[in-house]
Amino acid sequence: MxxxxxxxxxxxxxxxxxxxxxxxxxxxxxxxxxxxxxxxxxxxxxxxxxxxxxxxxxxxxxxxxxxxxxxxxxxxxxxxxxxxxxxxxxxxxxxxxxxxxxxxxxxxxxxxxxxxxxxxxxxxxxxxxxxxxxNQDAFHASGQARSMLEGIYYGLVLVMVLYNLFVFLAVGERSFLYYVGYITAMPLFLASLHGVGFQYLWPEGTWWNDQSIIVFLNLVILFGGAFSIRFIGVTPENHPWLNRWTVALVMIAGLSAAAGLIVPYRHMILPTILMAAVGCTTMLALSVVRLVKRDPAARYYTVAWVFMLSGGIVLALNKFTFLPRNLLTENATQVGSALGVILLSLALADRLNREKKRAFAAQQNMFREERKARLAQEKSLRVQQEANTMLEQRVQERTRDLESLNEQLLELNAKDPLTGLKNRGHFDKAFQSGVVQAFRFEEVISLLVLDIDHFKSFNDTYGHLVGDDCLKMVASCIQRHVTRPQDLAARYGGEEFVVLLPDTPVEGAAKVAERIRAEIEKTAFRVSGEMLHLTISIGICSVLPARADATKEIFACADEALYEAKGQGRNRVVTNQAKGQAISAAPAV
Structure with a gap:
């Protein structure tokens, strides 16, 4: 009753x-x-x-x-x-x-x-x-029903948290991380408000029981705003004022969440509720604006936020006594958030599917370009065959032309078509010759092995065409610092590059490597209006070869230094001095 x-x-x-x-x-x-x-x-x-x-x-x-x-x-x-x-x-x-x-x-x-x-x-x-x-029996029966409904709600949210966390770990898309933060903070806020957190999570934490409402409600605004900006593309380019407003709201919510750990509840609750109401209105406005702009991601998003934010607004109006306290106003946020979580998960899945289609289209385009390259190569071979036929007819007359053409073909075959650097075949020959010369004249030879950090994740996220542009940019940075005629820069394969520095001690090799690493780190790389920065890891091996055929040992030495650089956190230069000294001291067989 x-x-x-x-x-x-x-x-x-x-x-x-x-x-x-x-x-x-x-x-x-x-x-x-x-x-x-x-x-x-x-x-x-x-x-x-x-x-x-x-x-x-x-x-x-x-x-x-x-x-x-x-x-x-x-x-x-x-x-x-x-x-x-x-x-x-x-x-x-x-x-x-x-x-x-x-x-x-x-x-x-x-x-x-x-x-x-x-x-x-x-x-x-x-x-x-x-x-x-x-009545005691009615009380226990009602409690069982409420516990079952709450179990369904928190179980649903937990499944969504784990699912989207695994997706984030798999694809590295920050939208999923912000979404995980949002759907974690929302049920924790509701658990604090409805006494579930006090009952099951912190039964002795009387101070935290009040403060948790402040902290988690502000975290809902923080993660919700960050997710909205990234997911529906509210960027400074397309919506400068909305972007600034939402970023400011996110920053204030973050500061309020931190203040909730220090400032008493009675001073924080009214500003926090006001912040929640403003945040709810802002997110709803963002979704409508992006829907009007025909953003495909805004379809599910708008409906989801209508459910969630309507529940939040109803709760705020209830706390300010504008709405009566009843079953609907007390549970509006919980019901709205459950529906919103489901719809936002569908929206994320829809976005992932669209990204997959874009990646497939990029791959198809790459296949077409590759086919064009093969046709061009076949045409080049036919031209060469015709030239050979003409040479048989005019051997004496075309000797100089034939030699010039052969030199050009050798130069083309020695180059990597994508980056313009020397290719692996040319490097292997030059490396063998360089080691023989260093052994003969007792000179120090240095080898740098460079690898782009997290390139596979970058390629999967932005597509192979953007990945190719990335490789060209890195190759250009390397070429600017390999200046001596006897030095050699080459693409070894995939995202891996090598630099051969004859007659160069370890100090000089380290300076060259650091200049390359620093320039790549500070070079901005534009992708779809977003400025990205890449990093590389570099391993160095500088040795005075004890044998003329020590190429495998020297490369393994530099490769080991590269893996050590990656193990230390990437974006660094590591010299394998101990292994280099061991190679220099190895007896000739």
């Missing part, structure tokens, strides 16, 4: 004892009416009273439930008791007479008697005191 229409309340002027309150005239009390008491946020203290008559013909044990779990201090005066029963979220959870997320008090009703119950409530949260009188 809802007790709202039987409850009277009185606003306390100064601290009163129970006897003084009982002595108040009836005119001092105000009937609550049909709605549960809801006075919003403030510093006032209220007394409540109601009478219960037992007409069942036997002594009855009932339960009185106060269905708002974030009230700070509640003094319950039961008939026949010597003092007040102290409740509230400032008391450890396990000190409650009945372990329930709401405040539940056993109420013994003697046969044929009428008893009066008094409550004194003092809180920094919203002054809401919904009272319900329960």
């Amino acid at each position: 809802e007790l709202a229409r039987f409850v009277d309340y009185w606003q306390e002027d100064t601290r009163r004892a129970l006897q003084d309150v009982q002595a108040l005239p009836d005119e001092a009390w105000t009937a609550s009416g049909n709605e549960s008491a809801n006075f919003g946020y403030g510093t006032d203290v209220y007394w409540f009273r109601f009478q219960v008559s037992n007409v069942s013909g036997a002594e009855t044990m009932s339960f009185m439930e106060i269905g708002y779990p974030v009230l700070d201090y509640i003094e319950v005066y039961l008939p026949g008791s010597s003092g007040a029963l102290i409740l509230g979220d400032k008391q450890p959870f396990y000190e409650r007479p009945i372990h329930h997320r709401n405040f539940v008090v056993p109420l013994l009703l003697p046969e044929g008697e009428t008893v009066t119950v008094y409550l004194r409530v003092d809180t920094t949260s919203s002054m809401q005191v919904p009272l319900t009188l329960w």
Whole structure:
């Protein structure tokens, strides 16, 4: 039975004892009416009273439930008791007479008697005191139903968190990480608000029970804003004012979340609710604007935020007493967030599918370009065959032309067609010759092995064509620092490059490597309006060869240094000095 229409309340002027309150005239009390008491946020203290008559013909044990779990201090005066029963979220959870997320008090009703119950409530949260009188069996049955619904909600959210976290680890797309943060903060906020967190997660954390509402609600705005900016493309280029506003909102929410760990709840709750209302409105506006701009990602997104943000707005209006406290207003956020989580997961899946299609189209384009290259190569071979036929007819006349053409073909065959550097075949020959010369003249030779950090993830994210542009940019940076005629820069394969520096000690090789690494790190690389920065890892081996055929050992030495550079965190230069000295000291076989 809802007790709202039987409850009277009185606003306390100064601290009163129970006897003084009982002595108040009836005119001092105000009937609550049909709605549960809801006075919003403030510093006032209220007394409540109601009478219960037992007409069942036997002594009855009932339960009185106060269905708002974030009230700070509640003094319950039961008939026949010597003092007040102290409740509230400032008391450890396990000190409650009945372990329930709401405040539940056993109420013994003697046969044929009428008893009066008094409550004194003092809180920094919203002054809401919904009272319900329960039959024990009905209370337990209702609790089972509520627990089942909450289990479905939190189980659904947990599955979505794990799923999107695994997707983020697989594809590296930050939208999924921001979304995981959002759908983690939202249920934690609701768990704090509805007393579930106090019951199961921090039953002794009375201070944190209040502050968690501030922290998690601000984190909802923070991650929700960051996710919105990235997912539906609210960039400084297409929406400069909306982007600045949303970024500012995200930053303020982050600062408020941090402040929630220090500043008391009573000072933070009203600004936080205001921030939530503004954040809800902003996210809804972003979705509508992007939908008008015909952004495909905004379709699911808009519907999802309509559900979630409508629930948040209803909750905020309820806390400010603009809406009554009932089953709909208390659970609007939970229902809306559940529907929103499902729809946003569909939106992310739809975006992943569209990215897959774009990658497939890029791959098809690459295949077409490759086919054109093969046709060009076949045409080149036919030209060469015709030239050979003409040479047979005019051997003496075309000798010089033939030699010139052969030199050009050798140069083409020695180059990597994508980057313009020498290819691996040319490098292998030059490397062998360089080691033989270094052994013969007892000179130090240095080998640099360079690898682009996280190139596979970059290629998977932005496509092979953008990856090719990345390789060209890195090759250009390397070529600018390999300046001596006897030096050699080559593409060894994939995202790996090599630089051969004859007659160069380890200090000189390290300087060249560091200049290459630094320039690539600071070189901006534009992708779809976004400026990216790449890094490389470099391994160095500088040796005085002890054998003329030590190419494998020298390359393995530099490759080992490269893997050490990656193991140390990438974007660095590592010299394998110990291994180089071992190669220099190895006896000739």
